[in-house]
Amino acid sequence: MKKSLLIDISKCLACYSCTVACKSANGVTKGSFRTFVHPYESGAYPNVRINYAKHFCKHCKEPACVAACPVQALYKTEEGSVEYNNKKCIGCRYCMYACPFSVPLFDWHKSQIEKPLIQKCDFCAHRVDGGKGLACAQACPYGAIMEGELDKMLEEARSRIQNRPDFYIDHIYGEKEVGGTSVLYLSSRPFGEVALADVGAKPVATRSETSMAGMLPGVTILALFLAGIRWVSHRREELSKGKEE
Amino acid sequence: MQNNINYRSRDSSEITYLRAFAYRTLAHCFIYPSKSWISELPGWLNTLSSILEDFGPSTEAVVKTVEEIRKEKYSLQTLQIEYTRLFINGAPSVLAPPYASAYSEERWFYGPPAIRALHTYQKAGLAFSPKSREMPDYLLVELEFMIHLCQNEMKVGKSYGEASDIREEQHCFLTEQLMPWVSVWRGYVETSDRAGFYAKLAALINEWLKTDAVYLENTGERSIA
Amino acid sequence: MGVKDNTLSRRDFLKFSGGLLASSFMLDLDSDLGFLVPSAEAAAKPEKGEKKLYGECGICSMGCAYIAYVQNGRIVRLEGNPKDQIAEGKLCVKGYSSLNILYDPDRLKYPMKRTNPQKGIGVDPKWVKITWDEAIGMVAKKFKEVIAKDGPQAIVIFARGKPHLKHFAKSIGTPNLIIHNSACDVTHDIAWESMVTGEGKGRPFTGDYENSRYILSFGWDGPGKSKNKWGRAINNALEKGAKLVVFDPRLSITASKAHEWIPIKPGTDLAVLLAMIRTIINENLFDQEFISNYTTGFNELKVRVQQYTPEWAEKISDVPAGKIVRIAREFATTKPAVVASHKRDAGGPLYSNSFRTAQCFIIMNTLVGSIDRPGGRILDRKPKLPKEDEFVKYPEYPKGVKERIDGMEKYPLTKKGNFSTVAQGILSKKPYPVKAALIWKYNLPSFPNRLRLEEALKTLDFIAVSDIYPTELTELADVVLPEGTFFEGKGLKERKFHAMYPQMALVEGIKPLYDTKGFKDVLYSILEKMGLKEYVPDKEALKAFSKAKDEALGTTKEEIRSNGGIWTGDKTFKPKTEFGTPSKKIELSPSLLKEKGFDPLPYWIEPKVMPNKEYPYRLIIYRTPWQRMMKTQNIPVLMEIYPENTVTIHSKEAEKLNIKEGDYIWVESTTGKIKVKAHLSEGIRPDCVAIDHGFGHRGKGMTVAFGKGSNEGDLVPDMTIGEMLKNPDPAANSMWNEVVLKIYKA
Numbered sequence A: 001m002k003k004s005l006l007i008d009i010s011k012c013l014a015c016y017s018c019t020v021a022c023k024s025a026n027g028v029t030k031g032s033f034r035t036f037v038h039p040y041e042s043g044a045y046p047n048v049r050i051n052y053a054k055h056f057c058k059h060c061k062e063p064a065c066v067a068a069c070p071v072q073a074l075y076k077t078e079e080g081s082v083e084y085n086n087k088k089c090i091g092c093r094y095c096m097y098a099c100p101f102s103v104p105l106f107d108w109h110k111s112q113i114e115k116p117l118i119q120k121c122d123f124c125a126h127r128v129d130g131g132k133g134l135a136c137a138q139a140c141p142y143g144a145i146m147e148g149e150l151d152k153m154l155e156e157a158r159s160r161i162q163n164r165p166d167f168y169i170d171h172i173y174g175e176k177e178v179g180g181t182s183v184l185y186l187s188s189r190p191f192g193e194v195a196l197a198d199v200g201a202k203p204v205a206t207r208s209e210t211s212m213a214g215m216l217p218g219v220t221i222l223a224l225f226l227a228g229i230r231w232v233s234h235r236r237e238e239l240s241k242g243k244e245e
Numbered sequence B: 001m002q003n004n005i006n007y008r009s010r011d012s013s014e015i016t017y018l019r020a021f022a023y024r025t026l027a028h029c030f031i032y033p034s035k036s037w038i039s040e041l042p043g044w045l046n047t048l049s050s051i052l053e054d055f056g057p058s059t060e061a062v063v064k065t066v067e068e069i070r071k072e073k074y075s076l077q078t079l080q081i082e083y084t085r086l087f088i089n090g091a092p093s094v095l096a097p098p099y100a101s102a103y104s105e106e107r108w109f110y111g112p113p114a115i116r117a118l119h120t121y122q123k124a125g126l127a128f129s130p131k132s133r134e135m136p137d138y139l140l141v142e143l144e145f146m147i148h149l150c151q152n153e154m155k156v157g158k159s160y161g162e163a164s165d166i167r168e169e170q171h172c173f174l175t176e177q178l179m180p181w182v183s184v185w186r187g188y189v190e191t192s193d194r195a196g197f198y199a200k201l202a203a204l205i206n207e208w209l210k211t212d213a214v215y216l217e218n219t220g221e222r223s224i225a
Numbered sequence C: 001m002g003v004k005d006n007t008l009s010r011r012d013f014l015k016f017s018g019g020l021l022a023s024s025f026m027l028d029l030d031s032d033l034g035f036l037v038p039s040a041e042a043a044a045k046p047e048k049g050e051k052k053l054y055g056e057c058g059i060c061s062m063g064c065a066y067i068a069y070v071q072n073g074r075i076v077r078l079e080g081n082p083k084d085q086i087a088e089g090k091l092c093v094k095g096y097s098s099l100n101i102l103y104d105p106d107r108l109k110y111p112m113k114r115t116n117p118q119k120g121i122g123v124d125p126k127w128v129k130i131t132w133d134e135a136i137g138m139v140a141k142k143f144k145e146v147i148a149k150d151g152p153q154a155i156v157i158f159a160r161g162k163p164h165l166k167h168f169a170k171s172i173g174t175p176n177l178i179i180h181n182s183a184c185d186v187t188h189d190i191a192w193e194s195m196v197t198g199e200g201k202g203r204p205f206t207g208d209y210e211n212s213r214y215i216l217s218f219g220w221d222g223p224g225k226s227k228n229k230w231g232r233a234i235n236n237a238l239e240k241g242a243k244l245v246v247f248d249p250r251l252s253i254t255a256s257k258a259h260e261w262i263p264i265k266p267g268t269d270l271a272v273l274l275a276m277i278r279t280i281i282n283e284n285l286f287d288q289e290f291i292s293n294y295t296t297g298f299n300e301l302k303v304r305v306q307q308y309t310p311e312w313a314e315k316i317s318d319v320p321a322g323k324i325v326r327i328a329r330e331f332a333t334t335k336p337a338v339v340a341s342h343k344r345d346a347g348g349p350l351y352s353n354s355f356r357t358a359q360c361f362i363i364m365n366t367l368v369g370s371i372d373r374p375g376g377r378i379l380d381r382k383p384k385l386p387k388e389d390e391f392v393k394y395p396e397y398p399k400g401v402k403e404r405i406d407g408m409e410k411y412p413l414t415k416k417g418n419f420s421t422v423a424q425g426i427l428s429k430k431p432y433p434v435k436a437a438l439i440w441k442y443n444l445p446s447f448p449n450r451l452r453l454e455e456a457l458k459t460l461d462f463i464a465v466s467d468i469y470p471t472e473l474t475e476l477a478d479v480v481l482p483e484g485t486f487f488e489g490k491g492l493k494e495r496k497f498h499a500m501y502p503q504m505a506l507v508e509g510i511k512p513l514y515d516t517k518g519f520k521d522v523l524y525s526i527l528e529k530m531g532l533k534e535y536v537p538d539k540e541a542l543k544a545f546s547k548a549k550d551e552a553l554g555t556t557k558e559e560i561r562s563n564g565g566i567w568t569g570d571k572t573f574k575p576k577t578e579f580g581t582p583s584k585k586i587e588l589s590p591s592l593l594k595e596k597g598f599d600p601l602p603y604w605i606e607p608k609v610m611p612n613k614e615y616p617y618r619l620i621i622y623r624t625p626w627q628r629m630m631k632t633q634n635i636p637v638l639m640e641i642y643p644e645n646t647v648t649i650h651s652k653e654a655e656k657l658n659i660k661e662g663d664y665i666w667v668e669s670t671t672g673k674i675k676v677k678a679h680l681s682e683g684i685r686p687d688c689v690a691i692d693h694g695f696g697h698r699g700k701g702m703t704v705a706f707g708k709g710s711n712e713g714d715l716v717p718d719m720t721i722g723e724m725l726k727n728p729d730p731a732a733n734s735m736w737n738e739v740v741l742k743i744y745k746a
Helices: A017-026 A064-068 A094-098 A108-113 A135-139 A150-163 A208-215 A217-244 B012-030 B035-055 B057-071 B076-088 B112-123 B139-156 B160-192 B197-224 C010-019 C040-044 C132-150 C163-172 C186-197 C228-239 C269-282 C288-294 C298-305 C310-317 C321-333 C354-367 C422-428 C450-458 C519-529 C539-553 C557-562 C591-595 C636-641 C651-656 C721-726
Strands: A003-008 A036-044 A047-055 A074-076 A082-084 A145-149 A183-186 B126-128 C036-038 C051-056 C065-071 C074-080 C112-114 C127-129 C155-158 C214-218 C243-247 C260-262 C337-340 C436-440 C462-467 C479-482 C491-494 C503-507 C566-568 C617-622 C646-650 C664-668 C673-681 C688-692 C740-745
Touching: A003 A150, A017 A036, A017 A135, A017 C636, A064 A074, A064 A094, A135 A145, A145 A150, A150 A183, B012 B035, B012 B139, B012 B197, B035 B057, B035 B076, B057 B197, B076 B160, B076 B197, B076 C127, B112 B126, B112 B139, B112 B160, B139 B160, B139 C036, B160 B197, C051 C503, C112 C132, C132 C155, C132 C436, C132 C462, C132 C479, C132 C519, C155 C163, C155 C422, C163 C519, C186 C354, C186 C591, C214 C269, C214 C321, C214 C354, C228 C243, C269 C298, C269 C310, C269 C321, C269 C354, C288 C354, C310 C321, C337 C354, C422 C450, C503 C557, C646 C651, C646 C664, C651 C673
Parallel strands: A003 A183, C155 C436, C214 C243, C214 C337, C243 C260, C436 C462, C462 C479, C617 C688, C646 C673
Antiparallel strands: A003 A145, A036 A047, A074 A082, B126 C036, C051 C065, C065 C074, C112 C127, C112 C479, C491 C503, C503 C566, C617 C740, C646 C688, C664 C673, C664 C740
């Protein structure tokens, strides 16, 4: 069974229940968020609109972060979620650069006092408040976040568009984006207005170095530079392993 | 190293009784000051130094602190104001709340340290009295728990295995629950106390916990040996 | 011999202890410890599973029923109760994070008294902990002294208008119970009472918006204030094809979902409404059957509104006449249609014309037959329960003076007190001097121009404050009476303001964390200590009352518990055909207003203030979804989301003033000035600036809230009763938005 979330942007009332519920369910450090709602203004007075969209990990089918992670701290599960193992993380932050949605956040506070920590939605894989299921979907008072099996959510999204064709944009964001994601968005306004950019249908990565270069031609040099760092750090790690042995 | 408690010279259960009494006295010193409390205070302090002196040279520092407290005269109102301000509610804000949770990562009361403490009490067959309006990680509750453990040790008497199990329990609670936060708390009290009494008392409690931990460690080592 | 009498020598001690090793005599724990007791039950094993506790959220007046999950005596998680028609299985952002209030280290924990005679914000009161006996004794003694010397009217009580508070004020004989409703719902209250529900019966908050097909809002932003039920209702209505039109100077969250956002000039909604009413009447678009069967005064209304043409309204409001007419027609011809409303919308206590605006909301809803009809505004549907006064009897109350310190005796319809006039009343010592105050859970920033109230309160001899938090107001208190949170109370709560059918929610509190006391108990204890035992309810009578309530519901708390924490009455909706007015009809030209000497029909007056050269902007106060007034600012996670409030300025205006996003700017009125962070937006009228409420705490005891953001109430003038009387408003509302401002970079 593939886990999935359907976000209907037209129903979001910017209340931040999801943000608060996520933090307490997952014990997210003060100052860090795994999901946040942003307002997006478009147009000019008096023909102006504000839309609110919740941003968080999209749980890509072929996640660039997983491909980029040199130590397999990030991994894709059978249920479709991208999870994270803090014990393996070395704090290289490749995932942050690789993610086409700029999702993973480096938890500076925890990383300083304990060990490197990336904050990112893991579909509530390790809830600390005793609850089960996805905290944001359970908390949302307005039906803007729906939790369910991926095929069912796609079906639901299609039928919503069908029922109100003049209201919704005829596009399910996440169905095809970067090869498909487990998080689907519906909107009555162009997705570009709520920072859900046109990222193309091709998966970002199977190997992070090349795909990053292909995905973002403008930052090829940066990608190569990062790849270099990665090589060096791998090398260092190998060397230090050698020493320990 | 403060490892020279003079336990070899005395029956271990007698020491346990003295230790329990030390905890009892310290707890009493920490209750909210009242008229009768302040008139009894010298008596409690006298007894405390008698007990401590008898422990041997390692308690010198502790005894000295007791003596320092004893020498001073405190006005009841000053102590009440300081107590309220440091430990309950104060202006600008409560400065050194005597709860373990206040010194854990979360800002909440009744946090993980409180739940850990409650678990430990329950394992030892104790429940929260329905009358009490405090949280499980309140300083006095944790000190009281140490007294209960000492009493349990006295009850099993010379049954060697059981007694050392209980001592292990005491050592565990002391080093894992009480000491980590009391040492931090003591710092807050010391920098904020204007009357002097609570700074010294917090230091005293902290010193005593350290001394007692060393004692328990040593008896533990002995039992292994 | 013993430790306590200081006679125990070391030798004695050792001898003694040696003989009594296992005894607990010397280790007597009961006297000041005794927190832990042996328990057979506990010994079994530590509690692992979760326990469910039912309760009602106390953050806002919606009162969503919750289920709390308890582990080891600590609530770990909250959910909305799915059986509750208001919660529908969900809470809001404030509800979800309210555990932070329960476990907040800053909470008031024990009764305290001040030992520092010098009083002021930021001046250490030098609290000392006292017992409840002592605290109650101090209040009672002081009140008795004041009554003997200056009369009972010299005691002012600031508190919500709960029955036991009214009773307390009457028992001690003071007319001065100051309720916050001049800053809350007073205009709606009096409009509904005079037109629909009857004197003293209050207003409904309920709206069946989910089933409306056409929803009009004049500054109403229920969905944008985390009023969950309404957020869901609006979402669902829109999904079913309803049209939503919002008149608001600011693009509110509700407006962001609307088909049309009309940035109306603030405080001119009445003009648009009058023109709409005229259109609907003159074009015969009203519900003829509803008007003829259930209303009076239609013809008088028709005559009155003739002068208010859409063209006239356009000049006043900036809304094109054509748009006014079109929306009026759509509203009247799309059924069911409703004007949604709550408290601080255009009909709330914001403008000179607000009372008449509130009246027009009801007229509009009546014209389309939407009072107590599906898709319209719904009157209260409370369970039929016995009343306390049928069981508990008191002797006659003492007769005291009628004049109030806030001058509200001059207003025959609102006697609930006035937040705008009370401070100047106290300072002027007219009609009499005030000596003591008892304050329950109000804070200074809840008042317009808090500095004046602070000054007034400092002139008193004695102040007792009951609250959960050490607010800035408690810094002025002589005695602090700590109250518990809504998690620590017990009972059976009526679904009050938002119920389509009768329901009761079971409230099972956790054991109080501190030595707190409910304010009701505090009041009865004070009465008893004052020697007014005859006004303390008899325990047996209360028991009988409670039993009668259970009988009326036909159930017990245990049964409600096993049914998921909610008792539900008859769900069938029977539209009301009789109303609470003297004529039993909806009075469009209310007899109550006539009788009390007010014009019964709505009419337009010029706003109290207009932007001018020196003060070119108007103040708009709004509320965010994630803060509930001054109540939730000490919750860390909410401050993480939004660390301080902002002033929203139109982008073009900001450009003119060289203000950039995030700049700190001064916002200044004739009353005061505050420094706030700027937020630029196209979603606001260029002649307005909007500030969200709840920030600007000065009490350092609230360590998270302290010093964050600013309080927009510092810009709002308070008034003398004479100034208040200049506005011909039967409701004496506080006019929070009748403020003009200048802004400049800090």
